[in-house]
Amino acid sequence: MSSAPFADSTIWFVIVAASVGTFGLRLSFIALFGRIDTVPPGVERALQFVPAAVLTALVVPDLVYLDGAFALGATNPRLLAGGLAAVVAWRTENMLATIGVGMVALWIIEWLPVGA
Amino acid sequence: MSEARSEFLSGVRDVLPALPANVPFGIIAGVATVGVGIDAGQALAFAGLLFAGAAQVAAVELVGDRAPIAVVVLTALVVNLRYVMYSASIATHFESLSARWKAVTAFFLLDVTYALSIARFDADRPDANRWYYLGTALPLWVVWVGASAVGISFGSGVPDHWQLDFAIPLLFMALLFSALDDAASYVASAASGVLAVAGFGLPFNAGILVAAAGGIAAGVLADGVADE
Structure with missing residues (x-):
C-alpha cells in the first residue's frame, strides 16, 4: 500500500476540493440565514441519519472482508477483534478504550497459534 | 480584561476536557494519511485545511484503494454532511456578524465547538458569542494539527506488522456508537452495513x-413508521 502511483497534483486536488466543499457545508446556513432560516423538515430528517449510515458503511467492510475476500467466520481475526471492540464502544462510547481493546485483541488473536 | 478576552478564555477553559480525545484521533489520521503514500506536507495541509478527521481518514482509505478522485471527494463530503445541521442550528447566533467573521466561524464548525457554544450562547451578546466560539475552536485546531504532525512524523516508521490500519475502523466504530441513539438510527446503521457488504465490489469504490x-433512506422510512 505504500507505493504511490498517484501524482502530487491529484492529492492536492483531493485536499483542496474536500476542504473547500466541507467549508461550503459548514458555511451553508450561516451564510444564508435571513434567506433560508431553517433546514426543510425532510432534509433535516435525512441528515440526522447521516452519521449512523456513513460510519457503518466505513466500518463493516473493513471487518468482514479479509484481503478482499468475504470472511464472515472465526478465522477472520479482524472480525473477532472488531466484535470485541464493538462491545467496548457500545458500553463505554470511549474512543481510546475502543481502539485500545480492538488493537490488543487483534495482536493476541494473530499471535495465538490458532488455525493458520 | 476586555470582554472579548475574557469570553475567549472561557471558551478555552470549557474546551479543555474535550482536547485529549483528539490526540489519538489526530495521530491515527496522520499515520493513515502518510501510510497510503501521501507526503508529509500534504498530509499536514489536509489536517489543517479540512479540519474533519473522520472525513480525512475515509478519503485517505479510498486514496489507498486507488478509487477515482470524484468518489474520494464525494465520500469525504458525505461524511461531513452533518455540518449542515450544525450550520443551520447555530446560524441565528451569527446573523449579525460580518461576512468575514461568518467565514471564520464556519471554518471551525465542529461537533465540539457547536455543542459547547450552543449551550452557552446568549442571544443578546453576539460579540461575546463569537469570542467564546473562537476560544473553543482554536485550541481544537491547534491540538488537531499538532497530533496530526506527530502521527505524520511517526507515519512511515510504524512497522506493518503492528497493523495500525486496523485503528481506522475501530475509530469509526467508537464514533458510530455515539451516533446510535434511537431505533431508527439502528435501522439506518443495519441497512447501511448490509449494503456496504453487498456493494463491496462495486465499480469506482x-x-x-x-x-x-x-x-x-432506511432510517427515514423507519422514522416514518415509528411516527404513525
Whole structure:
C-alpha cells in the first residue's frame, strides 16, 4: 500500500476540493440565514441519519472482508477483534478504550497459534 | 480584561476536557494519511485545511484503494454532511456578524465547538458569542494539527506488522456508537452495513456512497413508521 502511483497534483486536488466543499457545508446556513432560516423538515430528517449510515458503511467492510475476500467466520481475526471492540464502544462510547481493546485483541488473536 | 478576552478564555477553559480525545484521533489520521503514500506536507495541509478527521481518514482509505478522485471527494463530503445541521442550528447566533467573521466561524464548525457554544450562547451578546466560539475552536485546531504532525512524523516508521490500519475502523466504530441513539438510527446503521457488504465490489469504490444513501433512506422510512 505504500507505493504511490498517484501524482502530487491529484492529492492536492483531493485536499483542496474536500476542504473547500466541507467549508461550503459548514458555511451553508450561516451564510444564508435571513434567506433560508431553517433546514426543510425532510432534509433535516435525512441528515440526522447521516452519521449512523456513513460510519457503518466505513466500518463493516473493513471487518468482514479479509484481503478482499468475504470472511464472515472465526478465522477472520479482524472480525473477532472488531466484535470485541464493538462491545467496548457500545458500553463505554470511549474512543481510546475502543481502539485500545480492538488493537490488543487483534495482536493476541494473530499471535495465538490458532488455525493458520 | 476586555470582554472579548475574557469570553475567549472561557471558551478555552470549557474546551479543555474535550482536547485529549483528539490526540489519538489526530495521530491515527496522520499515520493513515502518510501510510497510503501521501507526503508529509500534504498530509499536514489536509489536517489543517479540512479540519474533519473522520472525513480525512475515509478519503485517505479510498486514496489507498486507488478509487477515482470524484468518489474520494464525494465520500469525504458525505461524511461531513452533518455540518449542515450544525450550520443551520447555530446560524441565528451569527446573523449579525460580518461576512468575514461568518467565514471564520464556519471554518471551525465542529461537533465540539457547536455543542459547547450552543449551550452557552446568549442571544443578546453576539460579540461575546463569537469570542467564546473562537476560544473553543482554536485550541481544537491547534491540538488537531499538532497530533496530526506527530502521527505524520511517526507515519512511515510504524512497522506493518503492528497493523495500525486496523485503528481506522475501530475509530469509526467508537464514533458510530455515539451516533446510535434511537431505533431508527439502528435501522439506518443495519441497512447501511448490509449494503456496504453487498456493494463491496462495486465499480469506482462506490459501495460506501451507495450504502450511506440506502442507510439514510432506511432510517427515514423507519422514522416514518415509528411516527404513525
